Amino acid sequence: AKAGSYKRGTSITCYGNKSGWTTVKYGGNYCYVSSDYLSATKPSTTSSSSQTTSTAAKGEEVAKYALRFKGLAYKWGGESLTSGVDCSGFTMKIYEHFGYSLPHSSTAQRYSGTAVSWANKQPGDLICYSGHIAIYIGNGKIVHASSRKTGIKISPKANYRKVLSVRRIVK
DSSP: OOOOOOOTTOOOOEEEEETTEEEEEETTEEEEEEGGGOOSSOOOOSOGGGOOOOHHHHHHHHHHHHHTTTTOOBOTTOEETTTEEOHHHHHHHHHHHTTOOOOSOHHHHTTSSEEEOGGGOOTTOEEEETTEEEEEEETTEEEEEEETTTEEEEESOTTSSOOOEEEEOOO
16 A cells, blocks of 8 residues: 655655665655665756766766665676676676776775775765775765675665775766
């Protein structure tokens, strides 16, 4: 049964997600909404022609695109966003969509682009760990092909383990 609807751009508190569905509270009750209808950022109300092409905007586009694959499969050595990727395959394929060529190796990707300080990280930047890599999406969060068990997911703390470097790919 349909509980109701939200206006586009409404800020909603989410209580976790599973298999493409996000738990939200609506009218005091916990309900489910397709995760496809949600975004981490407020939808733009300006027409695309008036948008600037700053680094932040491009990084935001990368982060937004990466979020589309949340919930899909992790596969060691995988290079398919729809049938399975590993951490560096995920970042490689996301950036490939925007015309950037990254190696399929989290260690090699750690030397791609330009180094950025932790304090200056922006959505779209790569967060590099020992043997792992993720895409920063803002608000301290990352999206990454985490493990076989969890697949592509959002983690609430980008520094959940030691960060070796932050790399900016988009110019």
